[in-house]
Amino acid sequence: MTTKLLTRTALSAGLLLALAGCASQDQVAGWQQDQTYKFTILHTNDHHGRFWTNRNGEYGMAARKTLLDELRAEVAEEGGTSLLLSGGDINTGVPESDLQDAEPDFKGMNMLGYDAMAVGNHEFDNPLDVLRKQEGWANFPMLSANIYDKATGKRLFQPYQIFEQQGLKIAVIGLTTEDTAKIGNPEYIGSIEFRDPKSEAKALIAELKETEHPDVIIAATHMGHYVNGNRGVNAPGDVALARYMKPGDLDLIVGGHSQEPVCMEAPNVANAGFKPGDDCKPDQQNGTWIVQAHEWGKYVGRADFEFKNGKLNLVSYDLIPVNLKKKIKLADGSSQRVFVEKEIAQNSEVKAFLTPYQERGQAQLNIQISESNGKLEGDRNVVRFKQTNLGRLIAAAHMQRAKADFAVMNSGGVRDSIPAGAITYKDVLKVQPFGNMVTYTDMTGAEVLDYLNAVATKPVDSGAYAQFYGIHMDVKNGKVSNVMIGGKALVPSKSYRFTVPSFNAAGGDGYPKLTDHSGYVNTGFVDAEVLKDYLEANRPVNVDTFEPKGEIVYR
Numbered sequence: 001m002t003t004k005l006l007t008r009t010a011l012s013a014g015l016l017l018a019l020a021g022c023a024s025q026d027q028v029a030g031w032q033q034d035q036t037y038k039f040t041i042l043h044t045n046d047h048h049g050r051f052w053t054n055r056n057g058e059y060g061m062a063a064r065k066t067l068l069d070e071l072r073a074e075v076a077e078e079g080g081t082s083l084l085l086s087g088g089d090i091n092t093g094v095p096e097s098d099l100q101d102a103e104p105d106f107k108g109m110n111m112l113g114y115d116a117m118a119v120g121n122h123e124f125d126n127p128l129d130v131l132r133k134q135e136g137w138a139n140f141p142m143l144s145a146n147i148y149d150k151a152t153g154k155r156l157f158q159p160y161q162i163f164e165q166q167g168l169k170i171a172v173i174g175l176t177t178e179d180t181a182k183i184g185n186p187e188y189i190g191s192i193e194f195r196d197p198k199s200e201a202k203a204l205i206a207e208l209k210e211t212e213h214p215d216v217i218i219a220a221t222h223m224g225h226y227v228n229g230n231r232g233v234n235a236p237g238d239v240a241l242a243r244y245m246k247p248g249d250l251d252l253i254v255g256g257h258s259q260e261p262v263c264m265e266a267p268n269v270a271n272a273g274f275k276p277g278d279d280c281k282p283d284q285q286n287g288t289w290i291v292q293a294h295e296w297g298k299y300v301g302r303a304d305f306e307f308k309n310g311k312l313n314l315v316s317y318d319l320i321p322v323n324l325k326k327k328i329k330l331a332d333g334s335s336q337r338v339f340v341e342k343e344i345a346q347n348s349e350v351k352a353f354l355t356p357y358q359e360r361g362q363a364q365l366n367i368q369i370s371e372s373n374g375k376l377e378g379d380r381n382v383v384r385f386k387q388t389n390l391g392r393l394i395a396a397a398h399m400q401r402a403k404a405d406f407a408v409m410n411s412g413g414v415r416d417s418i419p420a421g422a423i424t425y426k427d428v429l430k431v432q433p434f435g436n437m438v439t440y441t442d443m444t445g446a447e448v449l450d451y452l453n454a455v456a457t458k459p460v461d462s463g464a465y466a467q468f469y470g471i472h473m474d475v476k477n478g479k480v481s482n483v484m485i486g487g488k489a490l491v492p493s494k495s496y497r498f499t500v501p502s503f504n505a506a507g508g509d510g511y512p513k514l515t516d517h518s519g520y521v522n523t524g525f526v527d528a529e530v531l532k533d534y535l536e537a538n539r540p541v542n543v544d545t546f547e548p549k550g551e552i553v554y555r
Contacts, residue, residue, distance in 0.1 A: 087220060099425075232519055294319070
């Protein structure tokens with residue numbers, strides 16, 4: 001693997017520019033003048049419960065373990081050392097993990113050898129005592145310097161960790177998005193303050209320089225990467241953080257939250273065409289490198305550095321796919337999924353450890369979570385032709401989670417009905433099997449009207465036909481009119497928030513693309529999990545509550 005990786009990841013001369021190190025160029029205790037030190041940062045982010053392979057046999061912690069062991073062996077053979085960091089969000093995304101408080105994930109991370117992680121916003125999807133339990137499971141620090149207890153004014157988590165390797169002192173600080181305060185569950189975060197991570201980082205780095213004298217400073221963050229700092233309604237992310245620092249104060253940001261491969265085409269221009277296996281050039285802002293490895297353990301990021309006389313060089317960078325596949329056409333016209341790169345074997349020890357958790361999670365899917373007094377209608381020949389109680393219930397669940405004014409749900413995302421009586425999590429997954437995320441967008445009333453004219457007029461007998469909740473309107477001759485939200489007429493200048501599944505927000509079903517809108521936010525909450533929580537909270541479910549009552553009138 002060594003030859004292939006180094007050949008593929010050798011960066012251009014521009015990428016090999018020296019970064020100013022965090023130590024002075026004078027010899028300091030620990031490292032020797034004129035000696036070159038090699039070290040590697042390995043990283044992942046936004047794991048979201050994916051401890052097991054998906055249905056196509058992609059990613060999974062057992063294969064990731066094999067890859068990490070190979071990478072560490074390569075680094076050691078070259079005379080270097082390594083650290084493995086996570087950009088956070090271990091929680092929420094797969095029922096087998098969610099039902100077990102992510103125990104297989106945190107304990108699996110121990111087996112994979114994680115050295116530290118940033119605390120993500122989804123670490124607060126459960127009560128704080130669950131998070132403390134997860135801290136107990138983890139044999140590595142969960143870092144965040146900007147989360148405080150409102151009552152005591154003290155930090156809730158360890159703010160940084162010092163690692164000493166080859167005589168180098170490497171400081172890793174943790175930072176969490178301020179948006180946690182607005183997208184988290186108020187019941188769980190009401191006593192917590194999420195302070196500005198930029199100012200916290202600047203103060204902490206100044207303190208570390210006085211007390212710890214680190215040679216390299218890295219931020220493990222869960223803040224999001226927004227190209228050229230264009231963050232829309234999101235809280236400031238990694239680009240803003242890097243620009244806020246003094247040049248040379250922060251060497252590397254290992255990020256998460258925006259769930260993307262951070263690969264750049266040019267300064268402040270993302271490589272929109274990046275595909276698994278392609279070369280990846282990380283972002284650089286104000287002397288700070290920024291990396292992110294998409295999501296779910298689909299990749300392991302590898303950043304190889306050299307340190308000499310107080311200066312730090314990024315020698316090579318790669319995003320290594322973990323058993324990702326692509327579709328190819330066969331001679332008979334059919335398609336087949338094949339590995340993008342050579343298949344990575346699953347580590348037998350990790351797989352054996354995780355198997356009981358996967359089986360236990362599968363068994364728990366049959367446990368009753370709610371019940372209803374009638375059928376929740378999701379049959380294809382009904383939900384794609386008219387508003388139904390299940391389509392509206394799903395939209396209501398999304399609307400509540402996102403604290404939105406109304407909700408849009410494509411009928412193609414409603415894959416089954418739920419019969420009257422007991423409801424299990426398995427029923428929920430039959431209804432919403434795709435793992436779409438709940439997104440919301442803040443728009444003016446004028447923009448909302450344009451959006452509704454595009455989506456409310458989709459034809460029946462198609463997955464694009466939209467289910468609605470929280471809104472009234474008339475639809476006639478390809479136009480909407482008499483729009484009312486919250487019982488009041490739509491005001492063109494007023495701001496409104498609405499939800500739509502991530503599939504449609506990206507332009508699926510021919511919906512207007514929202515992902516580039518300044519008001520767009522991907523909450524990171526999986527649709528099935530949101531529906532499950534809503535059914536539990538409204539137990540028993542009265543189906544009549546969600547029956548359409550003339551809110552959407554087609555003329």
